[in-house]
Amino acid sequence: xxxxxxxxxxxxxxxxxxxxxxxxxxxxxxxxxxxxxxxxxxxxxxxxxxxxxxxxxxxxxxxxxxxxxxxxxxxxxxxxxxxxxxxxxxxxxxxxxxxxxxxxxxxxxxxxxxxxxxxxxxxxxxxxxxxxxxxxxxxxxxxxxxxxxxxxxxxxxxxxxxxxxxxxxxxxxxxxxxxxxxxxxxxxxxxxxxxxxxxxxxxxxxxxxxxxxxxxxxxxxxxxxxxxxxxxxxxxxxxxxxxxxxxxxxxxxxxxxxxxxxxxxxxxxxxxxxxxxxxxxxxxxxxxxxxxxxxxxxxxxxxx
Amino acid sequence: xxxxxxxxxxxxxxxxxxxxxxxxxxxxxxxxxxxxxxxxxxxxxxxxxxxxxxxxxxxxxxxxxxxxxxxxxxxxxxxxxxxxxxxxxxxxxxxxxxxxxxxxxxxxxxxxxxxxxxxxxxxxxxxxxxxxxxxxxxxxxxxxxxxxxxxxxxxxxxxxxxxxxxxxxxxxxxxxxxxxxxxxxxxxxxxxxxxxxxxxxxxxxxxxxxxxxxxxxxxxxxxxxxxxxxxxxxxxxxxxxxxxxxxxxxxxxxxxxxxxxxxxxxxxxxxxxxxxxxxxxxx
Amino acid sequence: xxxxxxxxxxxxxxxxxxxxxxxxxxxxxxxxxxxxxxxxxxxxxxxxxxxxxxxxxxxxxxxxxxxxxxxxxxxxxxxxxxxxxxxxxxxxxxxxxxxxxxxxxxxxxxxxxxxxxxxxxxxxxxxxxxxxxxxxxxxxxxxxxxxxxxxxxxxxxxxxxxxxxxxxxxxxxxxxxxxxxxxxxxxxxxxxxxxxxxxxxxxxxxxxxxxxxxxxxxxxxxxxxxxxxxxxxxxxxxxxxxxxxxxxxxxxxxxxxxxxxxxxxxxxxxxxxxxxxxxxxxxxxxxxxxxxxxxxxxxxxxxxxxxxxxxxxxxxxxxxxxxxxxxxxxxxxxxxxxxxxxxxxxxxxxxxx
Numbered sequence: 001x002x003x004x005x006x007x008x009x010x011x012x013x014x015x016x017x018x019x020x021x022x023x024x025x026x027x028x029x030x031x032x033x034x035x036x037x038x039x040x041x042x043x044x045x046x047x048x049x050x051x052x053x054x055x056x057x058x059x060x061x062x063x064x065x066x067x068x069x070x071x072x073x074x075x076x077x078x079x080x081x082x083x084x085x086x087x088x089x090x091x092x093x094x095x096x097x098x099x100x101x102x103x104x105x106x107x108x109x110x111x112x113x114x115x116x117x118x119x120x121x122x123x124x125x126x127x128x129x130x131x132x133x134x135x136x137x138x139x140x141x142x143x144x145x146x147x148x149x150x151x152x153x154x155x156x157x158x159x160x161x162x163x164x165x166x167x168x169x170x171x172x173x174x175x176x177x178x179x180x181x182x183x184x185x186x187x188x189x190x191x192x193x194x195x196x197x198x199x200x201x202x203x204x205x206x207x208x209x210x211x212x213x214x215x216x217x218x219x220x221x222x223x224x225x226x227x228x229x230x231x232x233x234x235x236x237x238x239x240x241x242x243x244x245x246x247x248x249x250x251x252x253x254x255x256x257x258x259x260x261x262x263x264x265x266x267x268x269x270x271x272x273x274x275x276x277x278x279x280x281x282x283x284x285x286x287x288x289x290x291x292x293x294x295x296x297x298x299x300x301x302x303x304x
Numbered sequence: 305x306x307x308x309x310x311x312x313x314x315x316x317x318x319x320x321x322x323x324x325x326x327x328x329x330x331x332x333x334x335x336x337x338x339x340x341x342x343x344x345x346x347x348x349x350x351x352x353x354x355x356x357x358x359x360x361x362x363x364x365x366x367x368x369x370x371x372x373x374x375x376x377x378x379x380x381x382x383x384x385x386x387x388x389x390x391x392x393x394x395x396x397x398x399x400x401x402x403x404x405x406x407x408x409x410x411x412x413x414x415x416x417x418x419x420x421x422x423x424x425x426x427x428x429x430x431x432x433x434x435x436x437x438x439x440x441x442x443x444x445x446x447x448x449x450x451x452x453x454x455x456x457x458x459x460x461x462x463x464x465x466x467x468x469x470x471x472x473x474x475x476x477x478x479x480x481x482x483x484x485x486x487x488x489x490x491x492x493x494x495x496x497x498x499x500x501x502x503x504x505x506x507x508x509x510x511x512x513x514x515x516x517x518x519x520x521x522x523x524x525x526x527x528x529x530x531x532x533x534x535x536x537x538x539x540x541x542x543x544x545x546x547x548x549x550x551x552x553x554x555x556x557x558x559x560x561x562x563x564x565x566x567x568x569x570x571x572x573x574x575x576x577x578x579x580x581x582x583x584x585x586x587x
Numbered sequence: 588x589x590x591x592x593x594x595x596x597x598x599x600x601x602x603x604x605x606x607x608x609x610x611x612x613x614x615x616x617x618x619x620x621x622x623x624x625x626x627x628x629x630x631x632x633x634x635x636x637x638x639x640x641x642x643x644x645x646x647x648x649x650x651x652x653x654x655x656x657x658x659x660x661x662x663x664x665x666x667x668x669x670x671x672x673x674x675x676x677x678x679x680x681x682x683x684x685x686x687x688x689x690x691x692x693x694x695x696x697x698x699x700x701x702x703x704x705x706x707x708x709x710x711x712x713x714x715x716x717x718x719x720x721x722x723x724x725x726x727x728x729x730x731x732x733x734x735x736x737x738x739x740x741x742x743x744x745x746x747x748x749x750x751x752x753x754x755x756x757x758x759x760x761x762x763x764x765x766x767x768x769x770x771x772x773x774x775x776x777x778x779x780x781x782x783x784x785x786x787x788x789x790x791x792x793x794x795x796x797x798x799x800x801x802x803x804x805x806x807x808x809x810x811x812x813x814x815x816x817x818x819x820x821x822x823x824x825x826x827x828x829x830x831x832x833x834x835x836x837x838x839x840x841x842x843x844x845x846x847x848x849x850x851x852x853x854x855x856x857x858x859x860x861x862x863x864x865x866x867x868x869x870x871x872x873x874x875x876x877x878x879x880x881x882x883x884x885x886x887x888x889x890x891x892x893x894x895x896x897x898x899x900x901x902x903x904x905x906x907x908x909x910x911x912x913x914x915x916x917x918x919x920x921x922x923x924x925x926x927x928x929x930x931x932x933x934x935x936x937x938x939x940x
Contacts, residue, residue, distance in 0.1 A: 038740070138617075142624030145922045146914070147876070149883055150898065151628075154914050157902045158632045230747055237749050238884050242899060257752055264755055265763050275752030283747035290743065359845055391848035403839035408861050408937055417857075418847045453937045470846070 032295050039291025045284035053100040062091035064098040073267045084269050095251035102252045106236045113171035118178025126186025140176045148173040156244040166245040185217045227289035230282035237278050253278050307509040308334040312369040315351045326351045328533035338510040340520035343530035349513045353479040392422040395470040396479040400486035401462025405454035412450030422473040437468040460491030477509045625918045629911045683912030693912035702787025704893030708878040714817025723828025745822030754888035769808035771890035778804045812889045820874040827870045831863040865936045872928035876921045
């Protein structure tokens with residue numbers, strides 16, 4: 001199949017098979033997503049971030065933990081330290097590159113925990129209803145009532161500082177909105193005819209929830225997670241900044257800012273550069289999430 | 305006397321797939337009469353009404369050789385001048401009063417706004433004028449209605465309020481875009497006859513846009529049939545039964561008739577050349 | 588976020604109550620349940636803490652007898668349920684225990700630091716509101732144009748900034764380099780203690796005392812952190828405004844307003860905007876609540892003696908009473924603001940009656 005005909009096949013108005021319809025739908029969504037320069041920018045940045053994290057040992061010019069007290073707090077472009085050195089003489093660029101791994105690690109862990117918990121709680125509450133629903137939703141409300149950062153702070157304080165505990169604390173504050181969303185979707189799905197049909201065939205609640213309700217909730221959950229990703233990164237960085245996340249000498253970006261804070265007036269780059277990195281990545285997630293929402297919900301879209 | 309002349313009107317929407325022509329070069333005139341525009345959804349009848357008022361929103365584009373109202377070409381007016389035409393000279397009643405009235409403003413505030421926009425007058429006089437108008441559309445207890453919110457009104461009342469609101473500045477032309485489609489069958493006639501009476505008493509021109517052939521035949525003097533953005537037929541309402549165009553014939557045959565009962569109603573068979581054929585004007 | 592009225596109809600069988608009373612009671616019950624849950628969570632956090640509360644009081648080298656005495660005094664030998672009720676009882680009486688750091692009751696400490704946070708968050712939300720709402724409206728009206736794109740990027744940037752980093756950059760630029768604003772803290776050192784503390788908010792106190800020098804000094808310290816919080820809330824408010832406005836602008840009554848011959852300005856502000864006012868109240872209230880949270884990091888950067896820095900300092904020195912007390916207070920305010928916005932919604936929307 002040549003390039004031209006493949007494109008025509010994908011853009012056809014009248015798909016001939018279910019597979020073609022699905023692939024064509026995805027392709028057209030992809031076209032819409034990438035036709036917006038803002039979304040495209042986000043996608044490119046995130047791809048670059050993943051590449052950098054994967055190839056960190058190849059890209060980093062120095063060992064991120066190697067101290068060189070003679071060359072501490074050197075400015076940008078000094079010798080072969082392209083972004084300068086920090087208060088212990090470590091190469092900032094190398095630390096930044098290795099730090100991308102921590103950022104991705106946190107994001108990956110939180111997205112593995114929070115939406116899953118939310119989905120579980122929300123669908124069970126929505127499907128079973130009654131007292132289960134009351135108790136689960138009341139619990140959700142309680143967690144929603146806390147300001148997220150303050151609750152995360154209290155959790156980390158209880159569990160002890162460290163990157164895994166920070167992830168756990170962020171996840172604990174992040175799941176309630178997903179539970180709310182999943183419950184709302186479950187309520188509409190539950191009363192639909194096809195669920196009644198499945199139930200008549202003798203399927204139990206477990207089978208209905210896992211095989212029929214979950215798959216339908218997932219797409220909206222993914223959009224929501226993408227949109228929340230930036231918030232997760234910022235929360236993690238905030239905990240790191242307070243010294244409650246990743247512990248030294250780990251090159252976590254928030255902790256790097258915290259280290260550079262003491263020298264902000266004389267050696268501004270030490271704190272500025274990791275901040276720019278956090279900002280860039282979180283902006284990229286926001287741009288992508290925004291674009292995704294545009295594709296899935298045209299009402300809120302930015303271009304007519 | 306001719307109130308409105310529309311000549312070669314096009315309404316275009318650019319889309320991803322190319323330019324979509326919603327209205328394709330239609331021309332007609334309106335005097336002190338009731339002109340019905342009939343067509344199925346998507347035929348461009350609503351777009352025609354809205355383009356006269358220059359209310360097609362971006363990215364839609366209106367092009368016309370002329371749309372002239374009492375000798376002034378509306379196509380050449382500035383937005384500011386156009387505003388003094390809207391409401392004041394040409395007005396429009398829309399389909400569903402549930403959506404066409406502002407839900408958070410009292411009915412009185414909305415009526416008075418319509419009047420005060422085009423008349424310099426005291427609020428008290430404006431209020432009296434509005435109450436008179438509400439009485440003219442046969443609403444009971446107009447004082448109470450003035451202070452009520454739209455959601456407290458029934459559909460029929462809402463549509464009468466819309467008619468009152470649109471007639472307060474005393475326009476010369478009223479465009480009624482499916483004014484009864486959202487109403488209960490029981491109040492449709494009532495609302496229509498109120499509108500009909502007011503329009504006639506004031507010597508106005510009425511453009512009645514509808515998908516309902518029977519209704520149009522009954523309430524209008526002349527009928528335009530639109531299909532795919534073109535006028536395919538134009539005839540006096542009384543001669544509608546003798547229409548020649550196959551589309552119109554098809555529509556008429558698809559309607560049940562009391563005086564000619566049939567066991568099967570015909571289904572409209574569309575032909576491609578209706579969309580492409582040039583329009584032969586039959587004025 | 589917290590919809591306190593979403594309780595499904597419960598006790599439909601108990602008909603003797605009139606509908607409004609039942610609704611009122613379920614709302615109250617649901618609020619009480621949420622608050623109880625909040626206290627339960629803080630209680631649990633307090634119990635799993637790896638810090639021994641007795642050791643924190645008696646010190647490392649205390650004898651077994653004095654340790655046991657305090658252990659008993661704190662009620663730690665009782666079952667957990669009983670301990671929770673003690674805790675509940677104390678909190679209901681406004682008693683969060685004593686702070687280890689300041690050796691004063693936590694409630695007094697909070698009363699002292701809270702006005703500072705409120706001053707900061709209030710000015711922040713005012714800035715966010717007065718810039719964010721017009722920006723959101725503008726963005727919706729000029730949808731898809733360069734104006735919309737610019738505002739969109741601006742708000743996304745606001746969403747993406749680590750607020751503590753932005754604060755440091757702001758201090759570096761406006762204080763360190765340009766010298767336009769006051770530095771960290773609420774007042775320059777020689778202005779402190781000049782006016783009597785009545786409300787605890789420096790600007791208000793200075794106005795009450797009629798001391799304009801103190802007022803302007805306080806303002807120069809407040810404006811930078813408040814602007815940062817303002818930017819943060821602007822991003823949220825303007826995005827919500829934009830999406831509400833887009834929904835309204837496509838409504839049919841907007842066409843009606845245009846048919847009447849109203850100008851675009853009248854259509855937008857007189858008609859569409861009136862329809863989103865109620866929703867905006869909720870958004871602003873939520874944004875205000877979020878600023879109380881966003882101010883934790885901002886307060887640290889600006890050495891602002893508010894509740895955020897109080898909680899964090901306490902946390903870093905394992906002063907658990909202070910941490911939990913602060914968390915409960917912030918949580919309660921959060922809940923109250925949510926209830927308030929719900930109430931305002933019901934009062935101002937003619938359709939809700």
